[in-house]
Amino acid sequence: MAAPKVAVVGAGVIGLSTALCITEACPSCSVTVLSDQFSPNTTSDVAAGMLIPHTYPGTPIHVQKQWFKETFTFLFAISNSPEASEAGIHLVSGWQVFKNTPKEELPFWSDVVLGFRPMSEAELQKFPQHRFGQAFTTLKCDCPPYLLWLEKRLKATGVQMHTRKVTDLWDLHSEYNVVVNCAGIGAHQLVGDEKLFPVRGQVLKVHAPWVKNFIRDGDGLTYVYPGIHRVTLGGTREKGSWSLSPDPGTTKDIFDRCCSLEPSLRGAQDIEVKVGLRPSRRCVRLQREVLSRGGVKLLVVHNYGHGAGGFSVQRGTAKEAARLVGECIATLPGSSSRAKL
Numbered sequence: 001m002a003a004p005k006v007a008v009v010g011a012g013v014i015g016l017s018t019a020l021c022i023t024e025a026c027p028s029c030s031v032t033v034l035s036d037q038f039s040p041n042t043t044s045d046v047a048a049g050m051l052i053p054h055t056y057p058g059t060p061i062h063v064q065k066q067w068f069k070e071t072f073t074f075l076f077a078i079s080n081s082p083e084a085s086e087a088g089i090h091l092v093s094g095w096q097v098f099k100n101t102p103k104e105e106l107p108f109w110s111d112v113v114l115g116f117r118p119m120s121e122a123e124l125q126k127f128p129q130h131r132f133g134q135a136f137t138t139l140k141c142d143c144p145p146y147l148l149w150l151e152k153r154l155k156a157t158g159v160q161m162h163t164r165k166v167t168d169l170w171d172l173h174s175e176y177n178v179v180v181n182c183a184g185i186g187a188h189q190l191v192g193d194e195k196l197f198p199v200r201g202q203v204l205k206v207h208a209p210w211v212k213n214f215i216r217d218g219d220g221l222t223y224v225y226p227g228i229h230r231v232t233l234g235g236t237r238e239k240g241s242w243s244l245s246p247d248p249g250t251t252k253d254i255f256d257r258c259c260s261l262e263p264s265l266r267g268a269q270d271i272e273v274k275v276g277l278r279p280s281r282r283c284v285r286l287q288r289e290v291l292s293r294g295g296v297k298l299l300v301v302h303n304y305g306h307g308a309g310g311f312s313v314q315r316g317t318a319k320e321a322a323r324l325v326g327e328c329i330a331t332l333p334g335s336s337s338r339a340k341l
């Protein structure tokens with residue numbers, strides 16, 4: 001049998017991570033990434049890229065923990081290698097603070113991040129409006145550099161990248177054996193998924209190199225996440241809004257909220273405003289589907305709907321998608337189960 005041909009639709013963090021896991025699990029596959037946008041024009045470019053999981057109500061916690069752990073382990077190894085600065089991956093320590101003690105004092109991911117502990121009274125003095133807090137060290141991806149690093153790795157293994165808008169997955173059936181749908185919020189139109197909705201997020205990227213620690217309000221709305229070059233200040237969560245236009249009133253509100261957590265930000269300079277649409281769903285859609293028309297079949301694997309946590313679970317969900325691709329390949333006529341899955 002000729003090398004199985006796999007198309008990955010989408011070049012955000014999920015599409016690129018999935019393409020990488022497919023090349024690792026099935027080196028004999030010919031993989032092509034098709035996308036209407038590449039970095040720096042994806043939602044993934046707007047993200048803060050912090051590894052703090054978002055909870056998916058429709059997915060068992062042990063599965064979410066596994067996805068997060070696999071992602072943390074993968075990125076930790078990069079952060080601890082000579083590739084770290086090019087890949088934009090670094091460790092960052094800081095605090096998650098709460099106005100009231102949360103019901104769950106120990107989140108499910110507390111033993112995956114490093115050094116998780118309750119904050120001391122002395123540390124809490126930095127946050128006079130907050131009564132409880134957690135200190136830990138996690139990883140952060142600087143998003144555009146990380147996406148470019150993934151693209152470079154893929155090209156080095158022979159993956160083709162083409163700019164193409166796919167209006168119907170079926171259009172790919174004559175060219176590819178398996179199609180992987182990593183279209184993010186684009187899947188709403190591409191596969192008509194009504195369970196997928198946008199949660200608009202506006203953030204500011206500022207120059208404030210003296211800010212070294214992350215600060216996240218436990219409500220998840222206000223955060224200060226220092227990256228290698230810029231600090232991301234957030235944010236908003238506007239369910240159902242498709243608007244990509246920055247709102248000046250929201251910019252001022254975000255800035256004021258962040259300054260109340262970290263007053264030194266009043267001296268921040270060079271403020272850039274970015275907006276992205278989180279591809280949100282009760283659970284990530286990670287499953288196989290067989291499309292059929294006139295007796296002809298197209299094998300599809302879906303991997304989209306990562307909402308507010310795509311960077312945090314990218315590797316875990318990509319590995320599972322690659323495993324599903326392997327299952328599809330094993331069903332192809334003449335296959336001797338090429339994928340090592």
Ligand code: FAD
Nearest residue numbers: 010011012014037044049050166184186201276310311312
């Ligand atoms: P995208 O990045 O949107 O990629 C989808 C790709 O599919 C794009 O390349 C697009 O061009 C392509 N595409 C779509 N439709 C088609 C089509 N029909 N044909 C061809 N190509 C198509 N997550 C974290 O874990 N940590 C964070 O700190 C964090 N911060 C965030 C802050 C903000 C403000 C926002 C908006 C999100 C944040 N997220 C964070 C969430 C994270 O950004 C998303 O979960 C993640 O980017 C989703 O990645 P994706 O690849 O599925 O989507």
